[in-house]
Amino acid sequence: MAICLGCLAGAVTSGFGQTKPNPTSIEEKTKIHRLATTNRAIYDAFVYLNRIPEKAEEDETPEDFAGRIFGRLANQEGRILIKLPEGMDRQAYLGYKIFLESEGTAKMGNCIACHAxxxxxxxxxxxxxxNGSKKPTPSLRNLAKRKVNVRKVLMAKMAASERKRAGKAEKIDEAYGKMRLNKGDLAELVAFLNLLNDVPEKDFRNLILNAKILDTSEDIE
Structure with a gap:
């Protein structure tokens, strides 16, 4: 009797001789409950662990989206429940908050304005x-794969921000005028941006399983 190999390719045999379809959903494939995203960076594990809003709602501004995220972070910090996946540390967490910040006078990256x-x-x-022309905003995901010198890029953005705030660069986008960074903030921002590089699919689950609680018992900026 002829056997259809195409039919068997999508099935596995159980211990009782019955066939079961291969897992098809993201949750089934990764064995991670409630996982919906197909992104596989340390950042995505962090968002999953802390139930942080993944994207802006319809008609929600980047600033309001950041405010919603800050609300969630404050709730978790107050209960000392911020969970850091394997590969993420306090420095990267602080860099994340700088990335989101669009109000205040210090440690304000305003990055979310163009990179939500x-x-x-x-x-x-x-x-x-x-002296530049308009260019498409590149994604900040997988900068390592594209061999981007993150620190050098951030230094250039800081310089552009300073010129914008000094009134010497009218053409530069207004978002740069809201940035408030110094060289001391770069290490934290670089640490966060490194979290946006994908990890192998087989390693993603361990990022979540090996998560640790961040001590926020003292004031954390």
Missing amino acids: PPDFTDLKEHVSSQ
């Missing part, structure tokens, strides 16, 4: 240098 999650790009064009 989950894709970390607004898919729009912006001017980022005085």
Whole structure:
């Protein structure tokens, strides 16, 4: 009797000689409850662990989206329940908050204005240098794969921000004028951006299983 190999390719045999379909949902494949995203960076494990909003709601501004995330973080910090997946530390967590911040006078990256999650790009064009032309906003995911020197890029953005705030760069996008960073903030931002590099599928589950609680018993900025 002929056997249809195409039919068997999508099935596995149980211990009782019966066939069961291969897992098809993300949750079945990864054995992670409630997992819906197909992104596989340390950042995505962090979002999953802490139930952080993954994307802006319809018509929600980046600033309001950041405010909603901060509300969730404050709730978790107050109960000392911030969970850091394997590969993420306090420095990267602080960098995440700088990335989100768009109000205040210090440690304000305002990065979310053009690089909101989950894709970390607004898919729009912006001017980022005085003599430059409008360019599409690149995604901040997988910068390592593209061999981007993250620190060098951040230094250039800081310089553009300073020129914008000094009134010497009218063409540069307004979002740069809201940035308030110094060189001391770069290490934290770089640490966070490194979390956006994908890990192998087989390693993603362990990021979650090996998570640790961040001590927020003292004031954390």
